[in-house]
Amino acid sequence: NKMNIAVIPGDGIGKEVVPEGIRVLNAAAVKYGLDFNFDTFDFASCDYYQKHGQMMPDDWKDQIGGHDAIFFGAVGWPDTVPDHVSLWGSLLQFRREFDQYVSLRPAKLMPGVTSPLAGRGPGDIDMMIVRENTEGEYSSIGGRMYPGTDREIVMQETVMSRVGVDRILRYAFDLARKRGGKLTSATKSNGISITMPYWDERVLEMQKSYPDVTVDKYHIDILAAMFVLHPDRFDVVVGSNLFGDILSDLGPACTGTIGIAPSGNINPEHKFPSLFEPVHGSAPDIAGKGIANPIGQIWSGAMMLEHLGHPEAAQGIMAAIETVLTDPALRTGDLGGTADTVTCGKAIAAAV
Amino acid sequence: NKMNIAVIPGDGIGKEVVPEGIRVLNAAAVKYGLDFNFDTFDFASCDYYQKHGQMMPDDWKDQIGGHDAIFFGAVGWPDTVPDHVSLWGSLLQFRREFDQYVSLRPAKLMPGVTSPLAGRGPGDIDMMIVRENTEGEYSSIGGRMYPGTDREIVMQETVMSRVGVDRILRYAFDLARKRGGKLTSATKSNGISITMPYWDERVLEMQKSYPDVTVDKYHIDILAAMFVLHPDRFDVVVGSNLFGDILSDLGPACTGTIGIAPSGNINPEHKFPSLFEPVHGSAPDIAGKGIANPIGQIWSGAMMLEHLGHPEAAQGIMAAIETVLTDPALRTGDLGGTADTVTCGKAIAAAV
Ligand SMILES: CC(C)[C@H](C(=O)O)[C@@H](O)C(=O)O
Numbered sequence: 012n013k014m015n016i017a018v019i020p021g022d023g024i025g026k027e028v029v030p031e032g033i034r035v036l037n038a039a040a041v042k043y044g045l046d047f048n049f050d051t052f053d054f055a056s057c058d059y060y061q062k063h064g065q066m067m068p069d070d071w072k073d074q075i076g077g078h079d080a081i082f083f084g085a086v087g088w089p090d091t092v093p094d095h096v097s098l099w100g101s102l103l104q105f106r107r108e109f110d111q112y113v114s115l116r117p118a119k120l121m122p123g124v125t126s127p128l129a130g131r132g133p134g135d136i137d138m139m140i141v142r143e144n145t146e147g148e149y150s151s152i153g154g155r156m157y158p159g160t161d162r163e164i165v166m167q168e169t170v171m172s173r174v175g176v177d178r179i180l181r182y183a184f185d186l187a188r189k190r191g192g193k194l195t196s197a198t199k200s201n202g203i204s205i206t207m208p209y210w211d212e213r214v215l216e217m218q219k220s221y222p223d224v225t226v227d228k229y230h231i232d233i234l235a236a237m238f239v240l241h242p243d244r245f246d247v248v249v250g251s252n253l254f255g256d257i258l259s260d261l262g263p264a265c266t267g268t269i270g271i272a273p274s275g276n277i278n279p280e281h282k283f284p285s286l287f288e289p290v291h292g293s294a295p296d297i298a299g300k301g302i303a304n305p306i307g308q309i310w311s312g313a314m315m316l317e318h319l320g321h322p323e324a325a326q327g328i329m330a331a332i333e334t335v336l337t338d339p340a341l342r343t344g345d346l347g348g349t350a351d352t353v354t355c356g357k358a359i360a361a362a363v
Numbered sequence: 364n365k366m367n368i369a370v371i372p373g374d375g376i377g378k379e380v381v382p383e384g385i386r387v388l389n390a391a392a393v394k395y396g397l398d399f400n401f402d403t404f405d406f407a408s409c410d411y412y413q414k415h416g417q418m419m420p421d422d423w424k425d426q427i428g429g430h431d432a433i434f435f436g437a438v439g440w441p442d443t444v445p446d447h448v449s450l451w452g453s454l455l456q457f458r459r460e461f462d463q464y465v466s467l468r469p470a471k472l473m474p475g476v477t478s479p480l481a482g483r484g485p486g487d488i489d490m491m492i493v494r495e496n497t498e499g500e501y502s503s504i505g506g507r508m509y510p511g512t513d514r515e516i517v518m519q520e521t522v523m524s525r526v527g528v529d530r531i532l533r534y535a536f537d538l539a540r541k542r543g544g545k546l547t548s549a550t551k552s553n554g555i556s557i558t559m560p561y562w563d564e565r566v567l568e569m570q571k572s573y574p575d576v577t578v579d580k581y582h583i584d585i586l587a588a589m590f591v592l593h594p595d596r597f598d599v600v601v602g603s604n605l606f607g608d609i610l611s612d613l614g615p616a617c618t619g620t621i622g623i624a625p626s627g628n629i630n631p632e633h634k635f636p637s638l639f640e641p642v643h644g645s646a647p648d649i650a651g652k653g654i655a656n657p658i659g660q661i662w663s664g665a666m667m668l669e670h671l672g673h674p675e676a677a678q679g680i681m682a683a684i685e686t687v688l689t690d691p692a693l694r695t696g697d698l699g700g701t702a703d704t705v706t707c708g709k710a711i712a713a714a715v
């Protein structure tokens with residue numbers, strides 16, 4: 012049965028790496044007998060905003076809501092559209108409206124990639140960051156009082172719901188159970204004294220249903236420090252929207268580059284399409300040069316296949332990525348290689 | 364003229380490292396002709412809580428408000444008192460009630476300390492984290508609705524005021540000007556869409572008065588990654604209460620250990636006493652063993668002297684710390700040395 016994929020390249024290097032992701036997916040289709048239909052959309056980009064004064068058409072949900080998944084590049088071009096406008100007008104809408112409440116982000120030290128941490132090699136770091144993706148610190152509730160005066164105050168609400176906290180914890184506990192039974196919860200209940208103690212309370216409650224999972228709790232400040240000092244201690248790490256955001260850049264940084272890190276914005280119930288995108292952004296500084304590393308996008312494609320029920324094809328792509336990473340002539344410049352975006356993408360497609 | 368210091372050892376290893384801090388301050392007094400009066404208080408500790416049902420006596424402000432500074436160990440003993448109770452009942456009260464709106468935290472790679480980052484040696488990392496210390500994400504405003512039901516929601520307000528944001532930015536800009544003209548602002552305005560764009564706006568405004576300071580702006584997720592990948596790019600880094608908290612554990616982690624990192628909670632106007640404490644906590648796991656590293660406490664003493672107008676004595680202590688750090692027989696076990704807390708403290712006092 013055909014997989015209908017909505018393709019959204021977005022901005023900057025998104026437009027350069029998405030085609031390579033598709034190239035590799037097509038190679039996997041041949042190899043593993045899959046059937047894709049790709050529909051490409053020009054919205055959720057700052058170019059679209061400049062033409063239409065908004066990031067997406069009014070009927071965007073109708074246009075992509077029926078697809079099986081969304082294959083997304085990157086969005087944001089701060090020179091023309093402020094980040095909070097472009098992001099809240101696109102990516103953050105998808106996450107919320109399609110109830111993609113799990114953001115899943117592996118941080119794995121791969122062959123051919125040098126960790127900035129002394130003495131760490133492939134296999135030493137292998138974590139899964141599970142991030143709450145629809146509520147928490149990313150609320151749209153708040154505002155400004157006495158604007159423009161010395162008395163000006165600005166407030167923004169962090170909102171956690173039992174439904175929202177419990178479902179992300181359940182996902183994380185299930186994943187920890189599958190991966191060997193170790194879960195770390197990021198908190199800050201000593202300082203953020205209302206929402207974070209609640210988070211801890213729900214972790215304790217959920218733990219009762221998972222006696223086989225060991226749970227560690229770290230405050231986010233010391234947890235960030237621990238990622239650098241002892242990354243090998245972590246396996247599945249669960250955090251709120253903001254803490255998950257920070258850890259899922261920091262984790263990949265410890266594995267050498269955020270240029271290859273993938274992510275899934277997942278609606279586990281398959282009620283809405285899930286969205287797969289690299290962790291990196293649109294990278295205005297290198298956009299247009301054809302040198303961006305396409306591996307974050309390609310790895311995201313593998314996660315998409317996993318989600319759509321094709322784990323074997325996903326593993327095939329992962330194996331191809333590992334092969335290509337060990338060859339400097341096929342790696343991009345950010346990894347000390349000499350290949351451009353297309354060369355690297357073609358090599359991975361060929362290896363599949 | 365005599366300096367009146369309120370000494371609060373607090374909990375756990377606080378009680379072990381504070382005496383070493385005082386030992387070194389007394390040595391500096393002899394050498395530099397300073398005159399200290401130390402008053403020790405048993406409150407702001409979980410022992411006090413167990414006896415009195417609260418962390419501090421009702422008249423705590425009268426008891427210590429007239430001192431020139433507070434020399435603080437660490438507070439927290441989660442086995443007997445939940446962290447948010449012990450912290451909000453003591454340390455966070457000091458910061459607020461004494462309007463210690465600057466938290467100043469150096470992250471410097473010192474001789475004798477090995478960085479977890481590959482290829483970084485002494486001199487390569489030398490930052491000052493300037494953290495807003497009285498408002499922001501650490502508010503006490505919020506609550507819980509529909510408690511105990513599936514509809515439960517919990518909210519907490521982040522509050523930023525123009526006064527609060529501007530004064531911390533001014534401090535950071537002034538410090539950047541003194542240290543060579545480079546400032547990094549931590550933000551997350553692409554995701555936290557109300558308070559963080561306000562922060563950015565005030566940075567832009569303040570920048571107009573400091574044409575000689577170069578300002579970089581990074582979202583906290585990528586900034587955390589950059590601390591690991593390119594710590595040499597940063598000098599003065601300013602952030603909100605939460606972001607400053609995270610960066611000031613992550614920065615010291617990149618310099619090898621948070622065990623030696625100091626901090627000042629400063630009221631720059633000297634209207635209230637400022638408080639000096641190590642970044643590390645009460646460390647229940649090693650408390651009572653006499654092996655805690657006293658250098659965070661001792662370095663905090665040097666910051667206190669700097670604040671009280673004795674920069675020469677402060678530098679004397681720093682030089683003594685550097686000397687002792689290079690000798691494994693005088694370093695504590697966390698730094699691969701063989702000394703216990705007292706041996707290390709005595710060595711630094713002698714070196715002064
Ligand atoms: C103990 C805790 C409340 C405190 C904070 O978050 O401010 C600590 O982490 C610190 O950095 O001083």
Ligand SMILES: CC(C)[C@H](C(=O)O)[C@@H](O)C(=O)O
Pocket residue numbers: 098256553554584
């Ligand atoms: C671009 C930004 C709003 C986004 C986030 O914070 O969620 C990004 O950092 C991410 O992690 O996907």
